[in-house]
Amino acid sequence: MNRYDGDESLERTFAALPPARGKGFARTWWGLAWLKALEDSALDNEQLKAGRRLARAGGVGAVSVRPGRVTAVVQDRDSTHHRADVLLEELSGEQWDRFLDMTAERAGHVAALLDRDMPPHLVEDAAVTGVDLLPGMGELQAECDCGAWDHCAHTAALCYQVARLLDQDPFVLLLLRGRGESALLEDLQARSARGVTPVGAAPEPGGVDAAEAFAAGDILPPLPDLPEPPEEPGVPPSLDTETPPPADTDPAALEYLAARTAAEAHRLLMGTLRAEPHHRAEELPLAQDAVRLALGAPDPAVAERLAEGSGRDREQLALAVRAWRLGGAPGLAVLEEEWAVTGEALARARAALDAAWDEEERPSLRARGNRWTVVGAPAQVRLGRDGRWWPYRKERGRWVPAAGPAQDPATALASVEG
Structure with a gap:
């Protein structure tokens, strides 16, 4: 009604x-x-x-x-x-x-x-x-x-x-x-302002709930202003000292991990000030965690260790970092996993492809697994297991991620062509 x-x-x-x-x-x-x-x-x-x-x-x-x-x-x-x-x-x-x-x-x-x-x-x-x-x-x-x-x-x-x-x-x-x-x-x-104890009234046992006190606005004294947050994360102290490191410690790797921790703490702080939601970090397999760590552009020695530890060479690690930057773990999976689209997933994919373009605008696509390549063009869309479409373009003989995912193949492909 x-x-x-x-x-x-x-x-x-x-x-x-x-x-x-x-x-x-x-x-x-x-x-x-x-x-x-x-x-x-x-x-x-x-x-x-x-x-x-x-x-x-x-x-x-x-x-x-x-x-x-x-x-x-x-x-x-x-x-x-x-x-x-x-x-x-x-x-x-x-x-x-x-x-x-x-x-x-x-x-x-x-x-x-x-x-x-x-x-x-x-x-x-x-x-x-x-x-x-x-x-x-x-x-x-x-x-x-x-x-x-x-x-x-x-x-x-x-x-x-x-x-x-x-x-x-x-x-x-x-x-x-x-x-x-x-x-x-x-x-x-x-x-939001309901339930605040009036000024002068006896509070309930245990005091006033913090959320209620904050919502009181001009009824209670204002909270002090927050200090201005730093524009950039802090720099950890250098480990380059006269004291030699223990035999099993790599100072360059330790400095890099400390810098990444400072950057993550700064990101969480800025998100809190902007009321952005935070999600608990997932436990990642070693091959994925190495890619996540490599996002911070480590020095060549650390990058070499991350590549080796993840089972990739330097070029493969760089490509994996690009995929992660665009889509996290799902983006990395689309880069490195080719899977057969069958059953209901295949029916949904075909329906999305049929509906994405007008008849006269539809490109000619060649399918292999979860990948659809534009015939005669260095462009490709890949279907993720979550139903999103990921754009790829061919550069120097390799397929590389072109942009983040889209809900339909036409939007994804447009980001390659654009």
């Missing part, structure tokens, strides 16, 4: 976007997540493909977004115009309460939202409370004056355009779910 009551503060209009020929429809996590939700729940892939062609050609006019509904006029290929509406169920009052209570309890979410940013893991945390922000199977209902009973090319084009709007402003999704940005942020601030 859509409860929009005509309040103009709950309606936003976005100007028509230019054509997007040869480009993916989304670049950010939110836009790509919307497209995945759309394409995973689609009943008619042909209508999706037709809609993508219309959106790519710039056929979607200005888009109006309000709680429960997004609307636009879409120009068909025969130059006729159709009003297209896509409806998404609003969250109930109880669901909003659960979502906002969860968000207010997490300082990182509060800081990000107040800074007009929506962290991607907000979706996962909301799902734990039983609130789905992204549309599920069958949730995107279509209405179009062309007379189609389900999604047609016009409503599909509008859905693809929404992905581009989410690239610009992910708060569009929350507005569709029923809350405008200003009202949401005011409610969030109010919830």
Whole structure:
């Protein structure tokens, strides 16, 4: 049920976007997540493909977004115009309460939202409370004056355009779910400040919770300003002393490890100040950990030891470092592992390849395992085990990683060609 009551503060209009020929429809996590939700729940892939062609050609006019509904006029290929509406169920009052209570309890979410940013893991945390922000199977209902009973090319084009709007402003999704940005942020601030013991009142046994004290704002004395963080990580002391090292100690390797530790500590500090999430480091196999350590451009002697310890030569280690820098352990796996795509994974890959380009734009591809090479060009896309596509280009007879992963093969290949 859509409860929009005509309040103009709950309606936003976005100007028509230019054509997007040869480009993916989304670049950010939110836009790509919307497209995945759309394409995973689609009943008619042909209508999706037709809609993508219309959106790519710039056929979607200005888009109006309000709680429960997004609307636009879409120009068909025969130059006729159709009003297209896509409806998404609003969250109930109880669901909003659960979502906002969860968000207010997490300082990182509060800081990000107040800074007009929506962290991607907000979706996962909301799902734990039983609130789905992204549309599920069958949730995107279509209405179009062309007379189609389900999604047609016009409503599909509008859905693809929404992905581009989410690239610009992910708060569009929350507005569709029923809350405008200003009202949401005011409610969030109010919830964050609840439960603080008034000045002069006796605190409960055990004192005031640290999160409540921090949320008190101007009720309690302000916290002292944080010192300015250093722009660069510190430099560990030199081990070049008159005292000879023990026989089993390599000073150059030890200095390098100390420098890497200082750099990692600096990264964690800067992430904390910016309210960025940190994840516990995984235990890596020796061959992978050597690549991770080599990211810091060690001196030749240390690099030689890392290459030898990882079972690679210097050139192979440099290539592995490049892959790691673009995608971590998954990026390294795509570089070094070739696997046979079969069964359901193969069906999904073929569907993605078929849907990625218009018929007249599709390149000729030669497949081997999880690798698709463009015939007659030094370009290749590789499918990772997580379903993402990785672009590669041929340089001096070797395939090397060209950029980070993309959700669809056309976007990945465009980064090679660009």
